[in-house]
Each structure stands twice: as structure tokens, then as C-alpha cells.
Amino acid sequence: MIPILVITNRKGGAGKTTVSVNLAAEFAALEKRVLLIDLDSQGHCAVGLGVKVTAGQKTIHDIFTVDPFSIHEIICETAVKNVSLLPANTTFRHQNSGNDEMCLARVLAEKVISEKFDLVIIDTPPSLDNLLLNALCAANWVLIPYVPHPLSFEGVRQLIRVLFKVLSEKNPALKILGFLPVMTTSNVRQHKQVTEQVSKQFGALRVLHGIRTDIKLAEAFAANKPVRFYAPKSRGAEDFSQLAKLLFELM
Ligand SMILES: Nc1ncnc2c1ncn2[C@@H]1O[C@H](COP(=O)(O)OP(=O)(O)OP(=O)(O)O)[C@@H](O)[C@H]1O
Ligand SMILES: [Mg+2]
Secondary structure (H helix, E strand, O other): OOEEEEEEEEEOOHHHHHHHHHHHHHOOOHOOOEEEEEEOOOHHHHOOOOOOOOOOOOOOHHHHOOOOOHHHHHEEEEEOOOOOEEEOOOOOOOOHOOOOOOOOHHOOOOHHHHHOEEEEEEEEEEEOOOOHHHHHHHOOOOEEOOOOHHHHHHHHHHHHHEEEEEEHHOOOOOOEEEEEEEOOOOOOHHHHHHHHHHHHHHHHHHEEEHHHHHHHHHHHHHOOHHHHOOOOOOHHHHHHHHHHHHHHOOO
């Protein structure tokens, strides 16, 4: 089975989409064929990759409402070589995602996915609902970005409760790849304290080297590009390149 990596945190603004888009680009640069799935109806992955989604275009959210269809027909190419996108429906209502937590797992089991791709990344919305359950049931790895603020720690704890429930009842193959501090600043004492708290609770080995605060990461989104193309010499580009190499070894 190819690695299927879900990027999640119950907290909004925790860096999930920034990590999803930039990791996709970094894995692609390592010659991996990457499929990025945008489960968040905010649709920001398409923005970060410069993909225009037109009205009426089929999206990943159709798997929850439309009769079964083959998702490989609706995969979009992006401007980034080796990165393809299953875009979000920006008008999708979360309450329409039903109760079936295996919709995404079923479509990803299509043979064409493992033939065409080496890795799948799933960006998730900041909610604990059936969309998140679908992502956790379809994945075999989970990566949890967090901003090292006290409230984030609570968000991580809430997510972990859901994660353990999924692990024990639905998807025992799911493994935690790591906790990733993002928007870090080394001289802020609070950042160190929160990361120490995460290490103590979940194990120091699971806390990855973080992504530093870098305005280039925000600007790259506005320029519709991953940071490795927008500002190749930036801190953000350097941190994501290191992270992708490390994660590649761990998976
Ligand atoms: N390392 C960083 N340095 C500076 N800004 C960052 C960094 N990481 C993310 N950001 C900015 O922080 C904001 C939130 O990031 P992002 O959209 O990736 O979070 P998210 O968890 O996907 O949010 P949501 O829960 O709304 O989906 C964005 O404006 C993004 O550009
Ligand atoms: Mg997001």
C-alpha cells in the first residue's frame, strides 16, 4: 500500500494547508508522484497550487453525495510537476457528508491510485466530523502540525482522543508520523514550553523539527505557488525541504 498521509489538527489556522501544499511540492521534488486531496471546503490547496476550479467541476466532496464514480477522472494536473490535486467544493456543506466514514477509503483503494501515485496527502478541515473520520479511516499515517500556543495543546489533545478511537475501532493501520511545531520562534519561551508539554505527553521522539515563522510562506500562497518556487532560499523553503527528507525516511 502506498503511504497515505493525513495532515490534521482540530484547531483552525494550525498550518495544515501550508504543510500539505509545501510537503506535496517537496515530495514531488524528490521524484515522488503526489496526489493531494483537499477535504476542506475552504479550497485553499487549489489556491496554493494555482489551480482554477470552475463551477460545476466535480470535486472530492462529490464522493459523499453523488453515486459511486471513479475519482481518477476528476484528478487535476497542477503547475507543479508530479503534483496532482483532487480539489474541494467550496460550496459543500459539512452536514451533507453523511455517516459513512469509509467513502474516501473505498475510492483510494481503486487500483489506478497506487498505479499513478507514490504518495497521497490529505488536507483536512478544522472540524471533528465525518470528513475528518473519512480522512483518518483512509490514511495509514497522520501528521499533526500545531502552533506552539497553549490553546493549540488543547486542540491536539482533542484530536488525539478521536485518533485513538479510530485506531482501536476502525483503522488499526493508522500510525502517528509526528507532531510538527509550525510558526515557531526560538526565542519565545512559550513556544518551548508548549513543545515540551507535547513531548512529555506524546513522546519526545514524535516531535519533529519545526517550521519557523516565515512571511514568505504566506506570500507564496498569495502568489499561488509552493514556497520552493516562490522563495527558494527562504527559511520556509529550507525547513520544508528538510522535513520532506526526514518524513520520507520515516515512512
Ligand atoms: N511557518 C509559517 N510562517 C508564517 N506564516 C505561516 C506559517 N505557516 C502558516 N502560516 C500562515 O498562517 C495562516 C494559517 O495557515 P494555514 O491556512 O496553513 O492553516 P490551516 O490549519 O490550514 O487553517 P484552517 O484550519 O483554516 O484550514 C495562513 O495565513 C498561512 O499563510
Ligand atoms: Mg487549511
